[in-house]
Amino acid sequence: MRHSCHTLSFLALLGALVFVAPAAAQVCTPAADATGVSVSLISQPFPYASLVQTLGQAPAALPNPADELVHREHVYVSSALASKLGITTVNLDWSGPNPQIRLWIEQPATFANWKSGTVYRDRSSSAVFTVVGVLGDAADRIWVYGKRNASDRDSGEYKLFATDTNNSGTRIYTSQSFPDADNDGILDGVYASAFRTPTSWRQITQNGATTSTTSYCEPDAAGSLKEYGVNAADNRVAALAPHGGQTETGTSDQLTPFVTALNAAPYSVPVNTWDVQGKWEDDQTQKRWHATAPTISEASSPALQAVLDQPQFDSVAGKAFRFVVAFHGFAALTSNALEVSVGGRAAQSTKCLAVHYIQDALVAANLDLHEIAFIIHDPVAGILDAPDKNNHKVGRRDLKGTEATNIVNRLAAGGGIQLEQSKAVRDDVTLRNAVAAGTAKALGEVINGTAPANICGSL
DSSP states (O other), rough: OOOOOOOHHHHHHOOOOOSSOOOOSSSSOBBOOOOOEEEEEEEEOOOOTTOOOOOOOOOOOOOTTTTTHHHEEEEEEEEEHHHHOOOOOOOOOOOOOOOEEEEEESSSOEEHHHEETEEEEEOEEEEEEEEEEOOSSSOOOEEEOOOSSSSSSSHHHHHBBBBOOOEETTOOOOOOOOOTTSSSSSSSSSSEEEEESOOSEEEEEEEEEEEEEEEESBBBTBBBBEEEEEOOOOEEEEEEEEEEETTTTTTGGGGGHHHHHHHHHTTTTEEEEEEEEEOSTTTTTTHOOOGGGGGOOGGGGGHHHHTTTTSBBBBBTBBBBBBEEEEEEOOOOSTTTTTEESSSSSSSHHHHHHHHHHHHHHTTTTTTSSSSSEEEETTTTTEEOOOOOTTTSOOOOOOOOOTSSHHHHTTTTOEEEEEEEEEEHHHHHHHHHHHHHHHHHHHHHHHHHHSSSGGGGGO
C-alpha cells in the first residue's frame, strides 16, 4: 500500500491524485495503490510523429538541442498519462506556459544523492518538470531528456539518476544507467509516480483565514517543495518568489520587507504574495525544483490559484493585477559581484524609479549610493546600465524578463518587474532588503501619483 496525504478541500480543488508516493517520515493517510509510470529517454532528433496537437495548433518546432533548460526541465507524456493528470491542452510553443508536474522515482527506491565531501544521501529521487507535449500512447509513460555525453549535468536523466562519487576529494559527476534490454524504449527496472501539482504542501491565507494542505509526502525532510499564497483582496500589487527557499536563496526573505514597505503610510497598499520554497540541501536544489518563468502555469499551483481568486485589475485584457514584482537570483560572471538586473515589461521610468529608491535605501544603510551595479532592460528602450562605484557593469546581459509569456508580465496590466540578483546581493540582509523596500516604494509612488518625473538619466 502506498500512502498519500490529502484533505477533501484539496481534492475538491484538483481532483484525486493519480499516482501516489510512498510514505516518508511523516504520518500519512493511506490511499489505494497507484499505477506506476514507465520512464523513457529522449535523444535528438526526437520523433514528433505521435505528437498530439490541439485542433488548430501549428506543428511544434523542434527545441534547440543545445538549450540546457529544455534538457533539464522539459518532458513529454503519453496521452494515457495526460488524461489521468488532467492535462487537456499543451502549448506547443515550448517556451511558453505549460503544466508543471512532479516525477518521483519509486524503483530503484534510493540513490546515493551527493551532499558534500564523502557524504551521500540514500533517498528517493524527485524533481519538477514542465510538460511540453503529449504523445499518442496507451501506456502510462513519460519521456525525459537523456544525457548528451558522459559529463552532461543539464538533463532530466542526470537530475533523476545522479550518483556522484568522490575520488580522493575530487567530485566525479556520474549517474546510474538503466539499459533497455528489450528495445521498447523504456528504462528497465525504473518506475515512477507522477503528480499533477509539483508542490507537496501549501499554505493559503484568504478571507482572513489561513489553511494548510498536504497532498503527498516528500522523500525526506531534507527534500521538499512547498508553496505559500496570500490573497490580500486587493488587485493592485502582487509579489512573487517562484524559486524561493534554497532554490534561489534569499528571494523568499524579500517578500516581507516588500510587503511591509507598501503596507505602511503613505501607501497603505495590501500585497498579494506567492512563494514556492524548494529544499534539497545540496547543489542539486536549483536543478530539481526550478521551472523557468515563462513556462510557469498558474493552473499547476493551488496556492497561486487562490491568490488569483479575486476580481482582475483588467478583466478585458485578462490581467490579474496592476503591478507584479518577481524576486529571482542568478550566478554573476564575476565572483562576489553585487549585481541586479531589472527587467520585465513595466515602464522604463518605473524600473528606473525602483533603482533610484534602492540606491536611497543603500545610502540610508550607510552604504555607497552605487554599491550595486544595475542593468535595466526594456522591450522598447533597450538596455540602460547603472555601474557601481568602481564602474563595474552587470556582466550577464541576457536576464531581460521581457517575454510576454513570463508570469511576471502575464499577470500584470501595468507590466511586471523582474529582479534578478546575484548571490552576493541575496546573501546580504541589508542589500536584499534595500532591493525589496526600494522597489516597493517606487510602486507606491506610482500608485499614489506622486512619482517624480522620469529619472533614468540621473542614475
